[in-house]
Amino acid sequence: MQELAASYFDGRSAQAHAVTLRLADGVLHIVAADSQEVLRSVQMRDVQWPERTRHGKRVAHLAGGGLVQTDDTVAWDTWVAANGQHESLVVKMQQSWRTVLASAVILICLIGAVYAWGLPLLSDVLVEATPASVDQSLGEAALTAVDAQLMAPTQLSADEQSRIQEAWKQVVAAQAPEQVPQWELVFRKSKIGPNAFALPGGTMVMTDEMVKLVDGDTQVLSAILGHELGHLQHRDSLRMLIQVGVLGSISSVALGDFSSVMATVPVLLGQAGYSREAEHAADVYSVQVMKAAHISPAVMVVMFDKMAERNREKAKGAAKDGDAEEPSWLGIAFASHPADAERIAFFKQAAQ
Amino acid sequence: MDESIESVLPESGSSHSLKLQFTGSGSEYFRIWIVNLLLTIVTLGIYFPWAKVRKLRYFYGNTLVGGEPLGFHGDPKKMLKGYALVAVLFICYSFAGEFSPMAGLIALLVIAALSPALLKSSMQFRLANTSWRALRFHFAGDLNGAYRAMLPLFAPGALIAFLSVLHPVTDPESLTWQGKALSLLGLAAVVFAPWFFWRLKKYQHDNYALGGQQTRLSASVGDFYALAAKVIGLYILCGALIPLGILIEAFIFGFGASGESGGGKHIAAFIGFALLLLVPLFVAVYAFWLARFQDLLWNQTASTDIRFKSQLHFKSMFWLTVKNWVLIAFTFGLYWPFAAIATQRLRVQAMSLEMSIAPEQLVADGLEHADEAVGLAAGDFFGFDIGL
Numbered sequence: 001m002q003e004l005a006a007s008y009f010d011g012r013s014a015q016a017h018a019v020t021l022r023l024a025d026g027v028l029h030i031v032a033a034d035s036q037e038v039l040r041s042v043q044m045r046d047v048q049w050p051e052r053t054r055h056g057k058r059v060a061h062l063a064g065g066g067l068v069q070t071d072d073t074v075a076w077d078t079w080v081a082a083n084g085q086h087e088s089l090v091v092k093m094q095q096s097w098r099t100v101l102a103s104a105v106i107l108i109c110l111i112g113a114v115y116a117w118g119l120p121l122l123s124d125v126l127v128e129a130t131p132a133s134v135d136q137s138l139g140e141a142a143l144t145a146v147d148a149q150l151m152a153p154t155q156l157s158a159d160e161q162s163r164i165q166e167a168w169k170q171v172v173a174a175q176a177p178e179q180v181p182q183w184e185l186v187f188r189k190s191k192i193g194p195n196a197f198a199l200p201g202g203t204m205v206m207t208d209e210m211v212k213l214v215d216g217d218t219q220v221l222s223a224i225l226g227h228e229l230g231h232l233q234h235r236d237s238l239r240m241l242i243q244v245g246v247l248g249s250i251s252s253v254a255l256g257d258f259s260s261v262m263a264t265v266p267v268l269l270g271q272a273g274y275s276r277e278a279e280h281a282a283d284v285y286s287v288q289v290m291k292a293a294h295i296s297p298a299v300m301v302v303m304f305d306k307m308a309e310r311n312r313e314k315a316k317g318a319a320k321d322g323d324a325e326e327p328s329w330l331g332i333a334f335a336s337h338p339a340d341a342e343r344i345a346f347f348k349q350a351a352q
Numbered sequence: 353m354d355e356s357i358e359s360v361l362p363e364s365g366s367s368h369s370l371k372l373q374f375t376g377s378g379s380e381y382f383r384i385w386i387v388n389l390l391l392t393i394v395t396l397g398i399y400f401p402w403a404k405v406r407k408l409r410y411f412y413g414n415t416l417v418g419g420e421p422l423g424f425h426g427d428p429k430k431m432l433k434g435y436a437l438v439a440v441l442f443i444c445y446s447f448a449g450e451f452s453p454m455a456g457l458i459a460l461l462v463i464a465a466l467s468p469a470l471l472k473s474s475m476q477f478r479l480a481n482t483s484w485r486a487l488r489f490h491f492a493g494d495l496n497g498a499y500r501a502m503l504p505l506f507a508p509g510a511l512i513a514f515l516s517v518l519h520p521v522t523d524p525e526s527l528t529w530q531g532k533a534l535s536l537l538g539l540a541a542v543v544f545a546p547w548f549f550w551r552l553k554k555y556q557h558d559n560y561a562l563g564g565q566q567t568r569l570s571a572s573v574g575d576f577y578a579l580a581a582k583v584i585g586l587y588i589l590c591g592a593l594i595p596l597g598i599l600i601e602a603f604i605f606g607f608g609a610s611g612e613s614g615g616g617k618h619i620a621a622f623i624g625f626a627l628l629l630l631v632p633l634f635v636a637v638y639a640f641w642l643a644r645f646q647d648l649l650w651n652q653t654a655s656t657d658i659r660f661k662s663q664l665h666f667k668s669m670f671w672l673t674v675k676n677w678v679l680i681a682f683t684f685g686l687y688w689p690f691a692a693i694a695t696q697r698l699r700v701q702a703m704s705l706e707m708s709i710a711p712e713q714l715v716a717d718g719l720e721h722a723d724e725a726v727g728l729a730a731g732d733f734f735g736f737d738i739g740l
Contacts, residue, residue, distance in 0.1 A: 009485050009486030009487075010486065011486045011487070011716065012715065012716045013487075013712070013714070013715050013716070014484075014485040014486075014487055014563060014711055014712050014713070014714040014715070015712045016485070016712070048425075050413075051406075051409075053380060053410065053413075054377065054380050055375050055376055055377045055380055055414055056375055056376070056410070056413045056414045056421060057413070057421055059413060059421060059423060061423055061425060061483075061486075065486060065488075065716075066486050067423065067483075067486045069421075090387060090391070090406075093387045094383045094384050094387045095383070097383070099387075100382075100383045100386050100387065103386050103387055103390045104386050104686075106390060107386065107389060107390045107393070110390070110393055110394075111393075114393070241447075245443075245446065249397075250393075266685075
């Protein structure tokens, strides 16, 4: 019969007792080393058996309080194995570098697959399952917030507004109806410079500054609105919310035990990647809209040129380099939009 | 052989010094972490409580107090229910604000009203499931105390949220009025932050109990303000060093010599270099804060017969933080578990205990039965922890 020398705490006092452990018929007997008196007998299923680790002691906690333990891990492991105790698969995996390396490889592939296919698929399903009324109320809340902080009422004349509205309506009329989501075009004076954006639910905001930037050219404005309509068609705002939520939970589960600041880095990087894809998809949609309305996709380049010119002028005062900066790989990793040069090339190519 | 068996019961009154050791290893935790992560992802998160228990058992089991390890007794099945409940709460909270400001406000108020209760049950769960020499700890704080400790923390926050929802900005005049009220409240929040923090820590450190011993935090609110002043002062000093650094650079290299556009490039390079300097400076302040705060907290935590000591050196904390961040970046995160172990080792081994009775004389107080798994889950989601 196998025996093991150990120490025993009864759970009532902090005093340690030198004991001998015996296993017989599914019962663990704890026997005092000196008097040979049986101090306690515990059913084996009521013992929380320790898992094999390379560091630390072997401590078995007993149901109802108390523990037995030893520093001699080799003796403990031999004793437990000789008594027919099996190790769980998880412990075997943890203790072999081979399975750990295999797990790491599977993990990396899995994370790659989840990122490339799993999460986009999941967001598709969730976006599909979300009623349009959710987009609607999200959009209303967003418009209220944007109006309060970043926008003022438009200063474009009523004529100018209706000229742009009419031109855009004609472009939309040229599309296949099932390809066009619900939309509404509004104008605002911006506190953040030329911009245009789409809010969930169908509101597209065009800023006065953007209209001025392209000298009111309705073809260019329609190209920009086509891009925003693409975001609406793909319900990108809702998709982004879902993606940030899922990425955030995965990252905090995996990495949250060391630093929560660092756990946000993969979320930022991951979301920026999805965002660039969404922007490209919206560009593709915009080209499709323009082609159906017989506008050359090349007009979008006008917007990029004017933007670049405006940035150059702003930079002059700020004593910054005049040349357009080379996109670094770090910049790309964090950027929400693809590089301008890439997008310009895309629209030029689409025009051919 | 255990030291405790060899030691004979000494007469009471003499002092016993107990060292804290941490015997966990980075490479072993790396293996546990990888397998945990894989199983958590494969089971779509259901394995998470089991992973958490494995991790905590490893960390507790390798934390030796006077040669005896701590034990963690949390039941993953109960914890799973707790996590599910808190996850639902958390999802409601995150999405409510996106729908309407009013829904966001209601969610915020609900969370604010619940959080002291969550804090209390989080502490209770942690302590009740921790043992040393087979004696369970317990958390003696009550619900009333939790609400009293945290109320000042949420009152200004709720007021700010309430103001901005009930009085949406309509005309510029009300904007300035509201802006003033908000910035006043914000300023008050900063001024009172050390006091809030002190109340919170006092609630926690006044209520740790083991074998008839209950700790008290004797650090005063003044100590917290003094530390906060030092940390803020260091931040300001770091900020002031940047323009100085740029000036010195300018003197050394000189600019303007290579013409207009070249000068521009130089300035950009100077600013980039200065920003690069900023990172280690802020890491240094962060490490200073971690080290001094652990010392402040634990050196002033004591029960009738037990006194804690902490001597965490700023220099070692600083170098460890720098090393961890650099290696995590270079290994694309794979160094993470090594960093977690190294940090724990440094922080644990800086501590020791002074007991005026023999550790063997401690006896269970029979108060350790609370088992609220929701608590631990809440702690994870909302960021409460006992700090060590």
